[in-house]
Amino acid sequence: MGSNMTRQHELPAGRFSSWLQRTREALAKGNGITVPCGECTACCRSSYFIHIKPDEKRTLARIPAELQFSAPGLPAGTVLLGYDENGKCPMLIDDKCSIYEHRPLTCRSYDCRIFPAAGIAAIDDKALITRQIQRWKFDYLTIYDRNQKAAIHEAAVFLQTHRKDFPAEFVPRNITQLAILAITVYDVFYRYHFESGKSRITLSNTEIAKAVIEAHRRFEADMQHCHTRA
Ligand code: SF4
Numbered sequence: 001m002g003s004n005m006t007r008q009h010e011l012p013a014g015r016f017s018s019w020l021q022r023t024r025e026a027l028a029k030g031n032g033i034t035v036p037c038g039e040c041t042a043c044c045r046s047s048y049f050i051h052i053k054p055d056e057k058r059t060l061a062r063i064p065a066e067l068q069f070s071a072p073g074l075p076a077g078t079v080l081l082g083y084d085e086n087g088k089c090p091m092l093i094d095d096k097c098s099i100y101e102h103r104p105l106t107c108r109s110y111d112c113r114i115f116p117a118a119g120i121a122a123i124d125d126k127a128l129i130t131r132q133i134q135r136w137k138f139d140y141l142t143i144y145d146r147n148q149k150a151a152i153h154e155a156a157v158f159l160q161t162h163r164k165d166f167p168a169e170f171v172p173r174n175i176t177q178l179a180i181l182a183i184t185v186y187d188v189f190y191r192y193h194f195e196s197g198k199s200r201i202t203l204s205n206t207e208i209a210k211a212v213i214e215a216h217r218r219f220e221a222d223m224q225h226c227h228t229r230a
Contacts, residue, residue, distance in 0.1 A: 011038070013113050013136040016145035020152075023111065023183060028223045032108025041095060042128035043110050047087035049080045052104045062099040063091065112136070118179040119153035151190035156182035158189070158208065165209035170216075185215040 013019060014036075026033040052059055052068070054077030060068070067090050068079040081104065083089055091098050097107070115123065115133045122130040140146045159182060163171045172178050188211045192203070203211070 009135055010137045011132070011135040012036070013116070013138045016117070016138040016140055016149055017142075019113060019138065020117070020148055020183070023114070023117075026109065027180065027184065028219070030105075030109075030223065032105060033111050035111045035113070039095075040132055041092060041097075042126075042132050043107070043112060044089045044092040044097065045087055046126045046129050047083050048089075049082055050089065050104050050106045052079050052081060052106070054078065056104060058102045059099065059104050062102050067091075113138075114176070114179040114183060117149065117152055118156040118182045119149075120156065120175060120179055123175055147194045148186065148190060151193065152182050152186040154189045154193075155186045155212070158212070162205050162209060165205045166213065170213065181216065184219040185212045188212050188215050 023033060051071065051074060052063070053075070054060075060079070063081060067081055069082060071078040071080045081089065081091065089097075091103075097103050112129055112132050113136050115121075115129075116136045116138070121133060123133070138145070138149070140149070156179060159166075159171045159178060172181060188208065
């Protein structure tokens with residue numbers, strides 16, 4: 001009975017390596033990703049401010065003006081969609097997104113599988129999302145899947161524990177952005193451990209940080225390339 005209960009509460013997250021490839025492509029192209037959320041609306045109830053860019057005209061046309069707030073510090077024209085006293089997005093009506101076809105890119109890009117992928121088991125102030133994080137179960141069909149997962153986790157731990165080895169502001173305080181950064185630079189750790197065959201990284205922390213910054217720069221350059229081609 002115990003294992004049936006466990007299975008019932010698990011959410012299939014797909015094969016790890018396939019998910020990672022799709023996620024990195026979506027990040028590079030800046031478009032959304034299909035997430036098998038099912039009935040879950042945790043991220044619509046978790047006190048998030050949703051950023052909406054000025055070119056998301058169809059989205060903006062569907063959100064009442066009184067729910068659009070200016071976003072100081074963000075690029076000109078960006079607006080914020082807030083949440084009510086229970087942390088719920090005002091566009092969530094009867095447990096469904098009332099503007100689903102035209103929901104903001106921020107919502108279409110949100111995938112809470114990034115947290116288990118980065119080994120982040122809980123988010124302090126987000127109980128509903130933490131519950132989902134703990135339900136996702138990836139498939140690890142080969143050692144390749146497991147090694148990728150291990151490298152992302154290692155990237156996330158390194159970023160958090162070696163902030164001082166990076167330029168100020170390089171390592172985000174925001175846990176979502178941190179998980180995304182780990183996904184974009186994981187290959188530094190993957191290459192060293194699983195392609196070099198060494199069990200321990202013998203580089204200094206400064207050298208690892210330098211390699212991480214370079215991997216990030218390369219990923220951003222790819223992003224520019226994809227956006228230019230789009
Ligand atoms: S706009 Fe829709 S998808 Fe986005 S948080 Fe609100 S209800 Fe959820």
